[in-house]
Amino acid sequence: MRILVPIKRVPDPYGRVRLTPDGQVDTSDITWVINPFDEIALEEAVRLRERGIEAQIVAVGIGSAAWEEQLRAALAMGADRALLVLYEAPADPGVISHLLAAVCRRESPDLVLMGKQAIDDDCNQVGQRLAALLGWPQATFASAVEISADGAHARVTREVDAGRETLEVALPAVITADLRLNQPRYVALPAIIKARAKPLERLPASELGPCPPARVHVLKLETPPPRKPGRKVHSVDELIAALRDEARVI
Amino acid sequence: MSRLLVLAETDGAQVLPGTLPTITFAQALLRETGGRFDILLAGGPEITDATEAWRGYGAERLLVVAAPELAHPTADRIAAVCAQVMRQSGADSLAGPASSFGRDVLPRVAGLLDLPMLSDVLHVEKSGDRLAFRRPMYAGNIIATVEIEDDQGVFSVRGTAFGKPETAESESAVEKLSVDAASLPQGTTWIGLETGEQKRPELTTARVVVSGGRPLRDAETFERLIGGLADKLGGAVGATRAAVDSGIAPNELQVGQTGKVVAPELYIAAGISGSIQHLAGMKDSKVIVAINTDPDAPIFEVADYGLVADLHQAIPEMLDKL
Ligand SMILES: Cc1cc2nc3c(=O)[nH]c(=O)nc-3n(C[C@H](O)[C@H](O)[C@H](O)COP(=O)(O)OP(=O)(O)OC[C@H]3O[C@@H](n4cnc5c(N)ncnc54)[C@H](O)[C@@H]3O)c2cc1C
Numbered sequence A: 001m002r003i004l005v006p007i008k009r010v011p012d013p014y015g016r017v018r019l020t021p022d023g024q025v026d027t028s029d030i031t032w033v034i035n036p037f038d039e040i041a042l043e044e045a046v047r048l049r050e051r052g053i054e055a056q057i058v059a060v061g062i063g064s065a066a067w068e069e070q071l072r073a074a075l076a077m078g079a080d081r082a083l084l085v086l087y088e089a090p091a092d093p094g095v096i097s098h099l100l101a102a103v104c105r106r107e108s109p110d111l112v113l114m115g116k117q118a119i120d121d122d123c124n125q126v127g128q129r130l131a132a133l134l135g136w137p138q139a140t141f142a143s144a145v146e147i148s149a150d151g152a153h154a155r156v157t158r159e160v161d162a163g164r165e166t167l168e169v170a171l172p173a174v175i176t177a178d179l180r181l182n183q184p185r186y187v188a189l190p191a192i193i194k195a196r197a198k199p200l201e202r203l204p205a206s207e208l209g210p211c212p213p214a215r216v217h218v219l220k221l222e223t224p225p226p227r228k229p230g231r232k233v234h235s236v237d238e239l240i241a242a243l244r245d246e247a248r249v250i
Numbered sequence B: 001m002s003r004l005l006v007l008a009e010t011d012g013a014q015v016l017p018g019t020l021p022t023i024t025f026a027q028a029l030l031r032e033t034g035g036r037f038d039i040l041l042a043g044g045p046e047i048t049d050a051t052e053a054w055r056g057y058g059a060e061r062l063l064v065v066a067a068p069e070l071a072h073p074t075a076d077r078i079a080a081v082c083a084q085v086m087r088q089s090g091a092d093s094l095a096g097p098a099s100s101f102g103r104d105v106l107p108r109v110a111g112l113l114d115l116p117m118l119s120d121v122l123h124v125e126k127s128g129d130r131l132a133f134r135r136p137m138y139a140g141n142i143i144a145t146v147e148i149e150d151d152q153g154v155f156s157v158r159g160t161a162f163g164k165p166e167t168a169e170s171e172s173a174v175e176k177l178s179v180d181a182a183s184l185p186q187g188t189t190w191i192g193l194e195t196g197e198q199k200r201p202e203l204t205t206a207r208v209v210v211s212g213g214r215p216l217r218d219a220e221t222f223e224r225l226i227g228g229l230a231d232k233l234g235g236a237v238g239a240t241r242a243a244v245d246s247g248i249a250p251n252e253l254q255v256g257q258t259g260k261v262v263a264p265e266l267y268i269a270a271g272i273s274g275s276i277q278h279l280a281g282m283k284d285s286k287v288i289v290a291i292n293t294d295p296d297a298p299i300f301e302v303a304d305y306g307l308v309a310d311l312h313q314a315i316p317e318m319l320d321k322l
């Protein structure tokens, strides 16, 4: 089977994102990484293959030439080949899902395994939109994935507000990964070197056919106002008194 | 906006209270633009009994789609129903809660109808002759003001950002719509739902939340200390990703960027470092208490009251004295 894994390039989640004085994201000091949820999705694809499912894994990024860095990292983690769709105009989940749908028509995957959410825009939309555009079932927020022996279905456990839900979806389908699906492996140097020989194709987005422009426009970015400073209390008694008499919340 | 559809959050049988803030959002939006809203209740046959409680919020109609095929509201079917109802009712926009249900279904509808979508809307107001929306990005470290083309689209609404809806004088009309079961997507089979026991208030609406992190060590200690303190205060229990990952707490208790967002009157964070991702889910709480052995833990930067102490001593002492 063929598994497509979309990969987004995002700022390191453990760094703090700042704004420049004119209100843009300050990129001067950012370490770029694979979106953590996409890394989990890719790890799951590699594990499915390791569990004996014959799979070709294709990593796809939609962005600038700089995204090659994350796609190379994806190849080192175990993707067989990578596709960089060069697209530099402003994007929103509508645009990205249209481009990914076009990639799916070209690649005919049996499964799209992707992150549930990009940790920069925090939209949590692309997987669901893509499934709708393709008319495929979806299983979002996955914490466990099993492919049936005949390759026709996936059984997916999902993290939902009420607990854990299990669905069976007919393939092809879109599955989006939650945090607890797995712990991505650490990639050792030999794999990184070996990955340099793996194919990485660059494709201008225009070659995928017409794509609608972004329809969500950012007018302004701001950092939220800080909370007013609090104080240290020195004992449990002082804490209880403060909550009772000052804050009046207990 | 001429007509907005509100998608009620359901478990297939009942309409859940998480629907309320979306109604508040709908009222706020339509105050700016004029127009009307309907509420869609989609689920199994029992959903028909749920209408009464939702007639008093100023919706023009409650649109009820009840069918055995919708008893387990999977995204493909609910999205198909939503899209069909929007076409039939002439709705140009859709709003629903930014819950796991809404996050699953709403973007799928946006895909089906090719509409722009805004996730986790915090605020809406008129700016000139356009609508301006606020939403969080980068785990809430940045708040973006955005507009969408034609002011129309799909909105997921962050519950903690919108209070209770206003009640209206006249009652919404109830209209039953039929759905052609054969035309519903067949590609998803619902297998089951495992829920924890629900002996405590619901996390996202509780007045008090007590949360614990990695140093709680095991599920039994977590329950005794964090659960015990929550029960003393009549509150709900929350957890960090580290606590959930190590099996100390169930996944539905995770608070943060990728878990639940809470804003209670009182949030007690015990043994929690205060990572960006955790703060994203609780920093709008009214009063924050942090209990941590490390005086430099980032959680103290957002705490109104910080106690530098070992939680294994401080919490039993609190249980004694409260
Ligand atoms: C993509 C992504 C999404 C994430 N989403 C979330 C999310 O939604 N929610 C979330 O919570 N995290 C999330 N995380 C994880 C987050 O980055 C942190 O790793 C996590 O919040 C840390 O949990 P913690 O505070 O329990 O553990 P730690 O960071 O290990 O902190 C433990 C704290 O306990 C203190 N301590 C130790 N012993 C004691 C004691 N005896 N008494 C009192 N204090 C003590 C320590 O000083 C320390 O400050 C996410 C991470 C990523 C990459």
Ligand SMILES: Nc1ncnc2c1ncn2[C@@H]1O[C@H](COP(=O)(O)O)[C@@H](O)[C@H]1O
Pocket: A006, A007, A008, A009, A035, A037, A038, A060, A061, A062, A063, A093, A096, A114, A115, A116, A117, A118, A119, A121, A122, A123, A124, A125, A126, A127
């Ligand atoms: N530019 C992109 N290129 C490739 N994949 C993307 C891109 N943007 C988003 N995605 C995928 O869509 C998922 C959800 O993104 P979002 O809906 O923006 O939160 C991400 O985890 C990625 O898998």
